[in-house]
Amino acid sequence: MKERSWLLAKKRGDHRTDSRLVGLIAEFSFAGFCILAGVVGLLWLWSFYVLPELRIHERYEKTICELVDCRVSPRTVLGNRPILDEDKDDFRFNGDGEAFNRTEFGNKGNRTSLNEEESGFSFAEDEMNAPDGKNQSDGEGNRTGKERERLSSGKDSVHRSVFGVKNLTNLGDMYYLPEMQLKYHVDGVERTNWTSSFGSITRSSRFSTEESAKEFLELFCIGKKYYCLFNPEAPDEVVIMRGWQLENFFALIIPISLFFIGVGIGIHALTVPRLGGSKEKTAVLTAGRRVLDGENVAQWEFPNLPRIDEITDSPGVRLAYRLPMIDSPAWALCILVILTLAWNAGCLVFLTIAACSFLLTFADWMMLAYLLPFLCVGIWLLVFTFTRLRNATAVGPTLVEIESFPILPGKPVSLFLSQGGVKPLQWLNVVLVCEEEAVFTHGTNTRRERQRIYQRLIFGEEAIEVAPERAFEVMFPLEIPHGAMHSFISPRNQIYWRIIIQGKLVHYPMFERSFPLVVYPDISVEEEKK
Amino acid sequence: MISSIIIQFDRQPHEFQPLETITGTFRLVDVDLEEVSQIEFSTLWFTEGKGDEDLGIVFFTELDRMNGLLRKMPERAVNEEDAAGRMTVQAQPEGNYVLPNQEEADGRSFRFSVKLPASPLSYLGKILKIHWCVRVRLFRKNGREVKSERMFQVGKVPQVQVDLN
Known part of the structure; x- marks a missing residue:
C-alpha cells in the first residue's frame, strides 16, 4: 500500500509537520488579526451606528409631525443616483454620487420627459427635492389620493425608469429608498423636510425592489400625525420615530467576540510554552508552580486518590461512617415526574380546546387527530412514571x-x-x-x-x-x-x-x-x- | 553525530516502594554542550490504555545556562580539600535535585534524586495501565529535541486477572 505523504498523514500526539516557531508566529498573527478586526469593527459600529442611535434618543427632541408625502428613490450601493439618458431613454450614473446638486439634477431632470404631470410620482421632482433631504418648500410634495394609488400600482414613470435602471445595473448594485416628507414645528416655526431615516439617522431603510419599498410606505398614511425626532442644533434633520434599531446593538457582538477570541488565543500562546517546552512542563504549569519550583509533590499525602472527606462526612449509627449512595434515582425520578406532569398538562389544555369545539362551535376533528399521538405519549409517560415510582418506593x-x-x-x-x-x-x-x-x-x-x-x-x-x-x-x-x-x-x-x-x-x-x-x-x- | 541520553538508576532492579527516594545519573552522549539550549528532567507517572493519557509530574526541573547547571564543572567544584588535605567529594543536597555529576567534570553527566509519593502505584490493568518513569528532554539551539526515558516500578501490584466470581 502506498504510504501517504507526511504532510497529509493524520497527526497524533507530539507529531507535527511545521516548526514550533512558525506555529507560534501564526498563532500570534491570528490573535493580532482578531484583536485588530475586533477593535476596528467595534469602533466603526460604535461611531457610525450605535453612537448616532444613542444621540437620537438622548439629544434629539421629540415632537409630533404630519406626514405630507411619500416617494421611492432608486439609489446605487455606491451612493450614485441614476440619471436618465435622454437619447437612449435609459439611466446612467452620476459620478458625483451623493454630492449631486439640485440644480444639475433639475436640469437633467428637465431633459427627461419624466415630469410630474406625466408620472404623478415624478422622479425628476423627487430627485430635485431629495439630494440631502432638507429644506424642501411647503406644499411641494402634497400628494392626492389618486397619486398614491398610482404610486402603489407602479404604473408611472418611475416604474418605467426603474426598468431602465435594471437593464443597466444587473450587477445588483441598485436599491430603493422610501422617503417621507414631514411637516413639524420647531420653536413655532413650521418646517417641512424629506427624510429617509426611520428611527436612525445613520442608515436608511433600503429595499431591493421598488414594490417592497412602496409596500413599506403603505404602512404610513399621508395626512396622519406621527411622532418624530429632530436635531435641536439642526432642526432640518428629522427622523420619524420607530423605536430603537436593536440590530445595531446586536451587531456589536461580532467585534466584541472577535476581540475576546484574539485575546484568548494570545493568552494561550503566551501561557502555554511552545519554544523549548514540553508536555511535562505544560502539565506542571497547569498544576501550579510548586512542582516547577522543585517542591516535592509527594508531600501531598496520597495524590490521585479520591477525596475521602466526601465519604466520611456522614457518621453512622452502628459503625463509624455511613456511605453515601451514588447514582441515586431520586433526581431522575423528579425530572421524570415533572416532564410527565408538564406533558399531560399541555395535552389537557389542547384536549379541552378540542372538546369545546365539539360543544360550542364546530367539531374540530383535525385538531383531535393531531392531538391523539400526543395523548398516547402522555398516557405512556404516566404509566412509565407510575411504575418507576412504585418500584422506587416499594424498595x-x-x-x-x-x-x-x-x-x-x-x-x-x-x-x-x-x-x-x-x-x-x-x-x-x-x-x-x-x-x-x-x-x-x-x-x-x-x-x-x-x-x-x-x-x-x-x-x-x-x-x-x-x-x-x-x-x-x-x-x-x-x-x-x-x-x-x-x-x-x-x-x-x-x-x-x-x-x-x-x-x-x-x-x-x-x-x-x-x-x-x-x-x-x-x-x-x-x-x-x- | 547521533545524540542520546543514557539514564541509569543506582539500584537494580528498578523496583521502588512508595515514599522511597530514587537516585541515579543521566549522561549526554555525543552532545556538544554549546549546542544545547536547555535540558528538562522530570519524574512522572503516566497512563496508558483505552483512555486518553493522563500524567502526573512528581518532580520537574530545567537545566540551562541561566541557572548555571548547564556548563562544564570548574575543577575546584568537583573536589574539595578537607582540613587534613585529603580530597573529598562535595556533599549532596537534601531533597529532590538534579545537579552536575561531581565525579565527572565534562558537564555532560548529572545526578538526580527524587522522593516518590505514596501513590499511585504502578499498575497493569485491562484498559488502564499506570507507568512510572524518569524522562529527560534535551533541546538544541536549532529547535531539535532529544528525548530519553527510563521506566521503573513503584509498589508491587500484580498484573490484573479479571476475577468475576
Whole structure:
C-alpha cells in the first residue's frame, strides 16, 4: 500500500509537520488579526451606528409631525443616483454620487420627459427635492389620493425608469429608498423636510425592489400625525420615530467576540510554552508552580486518590461512617415526574380546546387527530412514571455503614447493612466490585468505557422478611484482596471500588444500589519490606 | 553525530516502594554542550490504555545556562580539600535535585534524586495501565529535541486477572 505523504498523514500526539516557531508566529498573527478586526469593527459600529442611535434618543427632541408625502428613490450601493439618458431613454450614473446638486439634477431632470404631470410620482421632482433631504418648500410634495394609488400600482414613470435602471445595473448594485416628507414645528416655526431615516439617522431603510419599498410606505398614511425626532442644533434633520434599531446593538457582538477570541488565543500562546517546552512542563504549569519550583509533590499525602472527606462526612449509627449512595434515582425520578406532569398538562389544555369545539362551535376533528399521538405519549409517560415510582418506593432505604477509613488491601473491616421496606425480599446480595474507567476521544466524540476487573459476593441471603417497623440488618466483614490496586482518579482514567447491593422484591424487578469505597495503598507493608 | 541520553538508576532492579527516594545519573552522549539550549528532567507517572493519557509530574526541573547547571564543572567544584588535605567529594543536597555529576567534570553527566509519593502505584490493568518513569528532554539551539526515558516500578501490584466470581 502506498504510504501517504507526511504532510497529509493524520497527526497524533507530539507529531507535527511545521516548526514550533512558525506555529507560534501564526498563532500570534491570528490573535493580532482578531484583536485588530475586533477593535476596528467595534469602533466603526460604535461611531457610525450605535453612537448616532444613542444621540437620537438622548439629544434629539421629540415632537409630533404630519406626514405630507411619500416617494421611492432608486439609489446605487455606491451612493450614485441614476440619471436618465435622454437619447437612449435609459439611466446612467452620476459620478458625483451623493454630492449631486439640485440644480444639475433639475436640469437633467428637465431633459427627461419624466415630469410630474406625466408620472404623478415624478422622479425628476423627487430627485430635485431629495439630494440631502432638507429644506424642501411647503406644499411641494402634497400628494392626492389618486397619486398614491398610482404610486402603489407602479404604473408611472418611475416604474418605467426603474426598468431602465435594471437593464443597466444587473450587477445588483441598485436599491430603493422610501422617503417621507414631514411637516413639524420647531420653536413655532413650521418646517417641512424629506427624510429617509426611520428611527436612525445613520442608515436608511433600503429595499431591493421598488414594490417592497412602496409596500413599506403603505404602512404610513399621508395626512396622519406621527411622532418624530429632530436635531435641536439642526432642526432640518428629522427622523420619524420607530423605536430603537436593536440590530445595531446586536451587531456589536461580532467585534466584541472577535476581540475576546484574539485575546484568548494570545493568552494561550503566551501561557502555554511552545519554544523549548514540553508536555511535562505544560502539565506542571497547569498544576501550579510548586512542582516547577522543585517542591516535592509527594508531600501531598496520597495524590490521585479520591477525596475521602466526601465519604466520611456522614457518621453512622452502628459503625463509624455511613456511605453515601451514588447514582441515586431520586433526581431522575423528579425530572421524570415533572416532564410527565408538564406533558399531560399541555395535552389537557389542547384536549379541552378540542372538546369545546365539539360543544360550542364546530367539531374540530383535525385538531383531535393531531392531538391523539400526543395523548398516547402522555398516557405512556404516566404509566412509565407510575411504575418507576412504585418500584422506587416499594424498595425501602438502603443504609451501608463502615467501621473505619481508609480501607487497606488485606485488612478486613466491618460493614453494616440495613435494608428497609414494606415487602419481603426474594433475595439480597452484597457484591464488592472493582472497575477501571477510561474516557477517550473518538473523533469529535468523548466516550467512556468501563471494565469490571474484580467482583466478589461478600454476602447473600434468600427469602428475607422486611417489615416497615423492622428493617433487615446484618453485619459482615469486608476485605479487599491482598495486593489489589488502590483507588485511583485522574482526569480521564479511574480505578474505583464499590459495594453494590442487589435485591429483588416479589413481583418487582431487580434493584441495585451502589456505595463508594476508597482503598489506599498499604504503605506500612512497603516500608516494612524496605 | 547521533545524540542520546543514557539514564541509569543506582539500584537494580528498578523496583521502588512508595515514599522511597530514587537516585541515579543521566549522561549526554555525543552532545556538544554549546549546542544545547536547555535540558528538562522530570519524574512522572503516566497512563496508558483505552483512555486518553493522563500524567502526573512528581518532580520537574530545567537545566540551562541561566541557572548555571548547564556548563562544564570548574575543577575546584568537583573536589574539595578537607582540613587534613585529603580530597573529598562535595556533599549532596537534601531533597529532590538534579545537579552536575561531581565525579565527572565534562558537564555532560548529572545526578538526580527524587522522593516518590505514596501513590499511585504502578499498575497493569485491562484498559488502564499506570507507568512510572524518569524522562529527560534535551533541546538544541536549532529547535531539535532529544528525548530519553527510563521506566521503573513503584509498589508491587500484580498484573490484573479479571476475577468475576
